[in-house]
Amino acid sequence: MADPAVMISKAEILKMLAELMKDATVFAPASNGKKLDYMPVRNVEDIVFGDDIPYKSPKEIFFPRTEKIITFKDGDAEAEISTEKYVLFGARPCDLEALDIMRKVFTEGRFKDPFFEERYNNTLIIGVGCVDKKPGCFCDERETDMGYSDKCDLFLGAQGAEDYFQALHLSEKGRETLGRYIDGLRTFQNTGHEFKPAHTLSIDATEEELFDKIDWESLVETCQGCGMCTYICPTCHCFGFKDVDEGGCASRYRNWDSCMFPKFTLHASGHNPREERHERYRQRFAHKYLYVKKNFGAVACTGCGRCVRACPAGVNIKAIAEKIGEDLQ
Amino acid sequence: MIYEEMTNNIRSVCEKLLNSNDVEVIVAYRGGGVEGMQIPYFAKTPEDVQNIEWGDRCYQNIAPYVHGLSKKVGILAKPCDARILTQYITEQQIKRDDVYIIGVDCVGMVDENGDPRPGCPDCMVRKPPIYDEYIKDDRVDSLDLSPPASEDGGLEANFERFRKEIDKCIMCYACRQACYGCYCKTCFIDRDLPDWQPAEIDAGTKMTFHMGRTMHLAGRCVECGACEASCESGVNVRYIIKEVTKFIEDEYGYSAGMDPEQVPALLVNKFDDREVGFLGGETHG
Numbered sequence: 162m163a164d165p166a167v168m169i170s171k172a173e174i175l176k177m178l179a180e181l182m183k184d185a186t187v188f189a190p191a192s193n194g195k196k197l198d199y200m201p202v203r204n205v206e207d208i209v210f211g212d213d214i215p216y217k218s219p220k221e222i223f224f225p226r227t228e229k230i231i232t233f234k235d236g237d238a239e240a241e242i243s244t245e246k247y248v249l250f251g252a253r254p255c256d257l258e259a260l261d262i263m264r265k266v267f268t269e270g271r272f273k274d275p276f277f278e279e280r281y282n283n284t285l286i287i288g289v290g291c292v293d294k295k296p297g298c299f300c301d302e303r304e305t306d307m308g309y310s311d312k313c314d315l316f317l318g319a320q321g322a323e324d325y326f327q328a329l330h331l332s333e334k335g336r337e338t339l340g341r342y343i344d345g346l347r348t349f350q351n352t353g354h355e356f357k358p359a360h361t362l363s364i365d366a367t368e369e370e371l372f373d374k375i376d377w378e379s380l381v382e383t384c385q386g387c388g389m390c391t392y393i394c395p396t397c398h399c400f401g402f403k404d405v406d407e408g409g410c411a412s413r414y415r416n417w418d419s420c421m422f423p424k425f426t427l428h429a430s431g432h433n434p435r436e437e438r439h440e441r442y443r444q445r446f447a448h449k450y451l452y453v454k455k456n457f458g459a460v461a462c463t464g465c466g467r468c469v470r471a472c473p474a475g476v477n478i479k480a481i482a483e484k485i486g487e488d489l490q
Numbered sequence: 491m492i493y494e495e496m497t498n499n500i501r502s503v504c505e506k507l508l509n510s511n512d513v514e515v516i517v518a519y520r521g522g523g524v525e526g527m528q529i530p531y532f533a534k535t536p537e538d539v540q541n542i543e544w545g546d547r548c549y550q551n552i553a554p555y556v557h558g559l560s561k562k563v564g565i566l567a568k569p570c571d572a573r574i575l576t577q578y579i580t581e582q583q584i585k586r587d588d589v590y591i592i593g594v595d596c597v598g599m600v601d602e603n604g605d606p607r608p609g610c611p612d613c614m615v616r617k618p619p620i621y622d623e624y625i626k627d628d629r630v631d632s633l634d635l636s637p638p639a640s641e642d643g644g645l646e647a648n649f650e651r652f653r654k655e656i657d658k659c660i661m662c663y664a665c666r667q668a669c670y671g672c673y674c675k676t677c678f679i680d681r682d683l684p685d686w687q688p689a690e691i692d693a694g695t696k697m698t699f700h701m702g703r704t705m706h707l708a709g710r711c712v713e714c715g716a717c718e719a720s721c722e723s724g725v726n727v728r729y730i731i732k733e734v735t736k737f738i739e740d741e742y743g744y745s746a747g748m749d750p751e752q753v754p755a756l757l758v759n760k761f762d763d764r765e766v767g768f769l770g771g772e773t774h775g
Contacts, residue, residue: 193658195724216722217660226660227691296524296602383530383555387667389722392660403689414689419662424680470602473550473668473720475522475529 169343171324174317175205177342178250181285185246188222190215199249208250212292217467218256218395219249220263223280227416230276234410242275247284254310255300255465257288259395261312265457266398276415285334288313295466299362299479303464306356315339318354362482363460364450366489371447375485377439383474386438388419390468390476391445396453396461399425420444442476450482493545496594496625500566503592503623505539507564513590516564517555519548524602530555542566544625549599549607551716553578554670562588568596570609570714572618573747574670577712580747580754583673593621595630601719608728609715612638619748640736641729652730656696658723665727666703668720671710678702700727707731709738709755712747741766 169177178187182203189208191200199219202208232239252260267277291307294300300307309316314335318327330336364371391397401418404411418425420441427433435441453461462478469477504516520531520541528547532555533539544566553574556563567575572593578584595617598610614637616630642648663679666672679687679699686702688695704727711731718728739745744755 193724194654195658196722198723227689229690296526379532382532385554385664385667385720387662387664387720389662389664389720392662393722405689412689416689416691422663422680470524471722472523473664473716475527475550477523480522 167328167339167343168325169317169328169339171210171326173343174326175208177338178208178248179205180342181248181338185248185285187248187250188219189250199251212295214253214291214295214298214465214467215251216471217393218259218465219252220260220395220398222247222249222284223260223263223277224267224398224400224417227414228276229412230415231413232407232410233413240275242279243283244279245283247280248287249284250287251289252286252313253289253291253465254307255298255305255463256395257286257310257312258305258463259461259465260286262396262453262457262459262461262463263398265459266453270456285315285338286313287335288316290316290318292319295470297466297469297477298464299466299469300464301359302362302479303460303462304358304361305463306354306358308356309354362464362479362486363454364482364485364489366451366485368447368451370489371443371451371485375443375488377443378437380481380484381439381442381476384421384438384442384476385474386421386423386441387473388421389471389473390478391419391421392417393467393471395463395465395467396449397445420448446478446481446485449478492627492629496627497542497544499625500544500592500594501539501542503625504533504542504564504566505536507590507592508533508536508539512562513564514561515559516542516566516592517552518542518566519544519550519552527602544594546598546600547602549601549719551668551670551714554668554673556589557583557670557673562590564590564592566592566594567618567621568594568599569615569618570596570613570712572620573615573712574714575747576620576750577670577710577747577754579750580752581710581757586750590623591618591621592623592625593618594625595627597627597629597633607715608718608726609713613713615748620750640733642733648730652697652700652727653693655725655727656693656700659696659700659721659725660723661691661696661699662722664720664722665717665725668716669703669707670712670714670716671707672703674706678706700730703727704731704734708734709742709744710746711735 181187186201188199189202190197191202191207191209193200196216197209197213198215198217229241264281267274288310290309311331314332316329316331330339399418399420400415403414426435435444449461507513516533518531518533519528521528521543523529528543528545530550530552531541533542551571553567553571556565557578575589575591579586599607601607614635616633666677686698718726738755742755
């Protein structure tokens with residue numbers, strides 16, 4: 162049996178991924194031509210190692226931007242659940258923690274989502290630790306340890322001398338994979354990893370207080386409502402349905418939605434409970450810091466900093482959370 | 491050094507303006523967001539003025555914030571922002587008297603990595619076309635303002651390039667939201683009747699959206715580069731819009747956002763128009 166803590170070299174990792182590619186789609190950090198992204202890779206040489214973080218989260222592997230879920234024909238409804246095998250390589254601790262929140266939302270609530278669940282169960286998740294904080298990152302303030310997360314099957318710690326990584330297997334799937342593809346495992350003494358979170362950024366308030374005591378309009382006056390923050394966020398998961406007529410049968414598609422869009426909660430009557438942009442931002446913030454915490458026990462912001470880096474208008478969720486904390490005192 | 495001096499000049503103009511109560515708010519920039527960046531800022535009191543910054547990271551176009559504001563505003567306008575304001579005036583979206591324009595010369599902006607902002611290297615307008623107050627940057631006088639080379643590679647190559655670009659698109663609409671010209675209350679792509687957007691977000695949907703937006707910007711694009719700059723996925727459809735802009739310039743002699751008195755090309759109805767832009771219309775030469 163493989164020891165839980167072993168050293169493996171970069172060459173061995175690449176060899177393992179090349180083997181895994183034979184019967185699974187491997188998603189790993191690679192260039193999309195301009196940016197680093199979690200891309201389906203067919204050649205291990207395309208995988209980008211290093212400390213840069215992909216510009217968007219890997220959530221769409223489990224929860225695609227667009228997905229045909231049901232086909233209706235002749236009175237029957239047939240769900241199209243993916244059974245494809247995936248490998249996600251190089252997910253950062255912020256993404257792993259976020260993915261675990263997504264897993265809770267999609268599989269532990271009142272409603273189970275078989276589309277997400279199947280993909281999640283069919284995916285081998287290999288995490289990689291971060292070495293440095295990037296501009297905009299605030300993982301330590303959101304209780305995310307940039308050096309380690311156990312929300313995966315295999316975790317590779319920081320790259321050591323001679324291109325060796327400390328590998329920890331955290332599930333049966335991970336253990337089995339290591340045993341199958343790596344010969345002559347070198348164990349190391351896992352002394353554990355110490356993580357002291359910085360001051361924790363959280364909101365200790367009721368929904369009423371957030372609605373009544375915070376001047377949202379001036380907090381997010383520069384927001385353009387582009388919704389990019391929600392698209393690249395590792396935990397944003399709102400979606401909408403669209404039914405279409407496709408060659409004699411009806412198909413139901415599920416597409417991402419964004420609370421930053423004016424049509425997000427537009428009622429058929431024409432009434433919109435969140436008419437203004439700042440009301441929509443309030444929804445985004447409260448969903449992350451209040452509602453998911455209440456329903457699933459974890460704040461749905463892991464401090465990955467993507468929205469902070471990407472926002473064309475400089476809207477900074479960390480600064481906003483801090484300002485709200487001050488205003489509520 | 492030069493930016494510090496310009497910032498001081500801008501601050502003193504803004505302070506005077508806010509003290510005089512001629513405007514309720516000044517749209518400008520301050521430091522913030524990710525370290526080293528300069529982000530949009532609304533200065534409302536004379537004390538706020540000390541936060542205003544001007545530099546080579548004033549990346550974002552701030553003129554669109556003026557659209558729809560129902561109060562008197564001051565605005566720090568680099569040339570592309572001033573062209574946007576001019577275009578809003580010609581399109582009757584704002585009244586010239588409702589904005590106090592602090593025009594500022596611009597040698598081009600860089601992003602957080604120090605790379606030039608899309609659009610900046612090709613920019614041919616380095617001085618604001620309209621202003622009430624003018625902040626000069628002597629460096630613009632020595633810039634090369636020759637027109638950029640056409641990127642037209644022929645039909646097939648163009649289509650291949652376009653396909654590659656939209657492949658990266660995640661349909662978040664950041665380009666639309668960042669674009670000054672996309673101020674429709676309901677974007678065509680969001681309309682249900684007719685329903686322009688198929689259920690599946692495939693290349694066809696993306697093409698409908700980007701081509702639709704391009705056509706709506708015919709003769710209106712001021713080449714600020716906001717669409718490409720705001721795109722987190724690194725999509726560039728600006729090069730197509732640029733070709734349309736060039737077409738309108740060549741055919742109708744109209745450049746967007748240069749003269750508040752000029753009527754926009756698409757608002758002119760001429761019975762002897764050759765309609766070269768339409769299929770079946772008279773072609774070039």
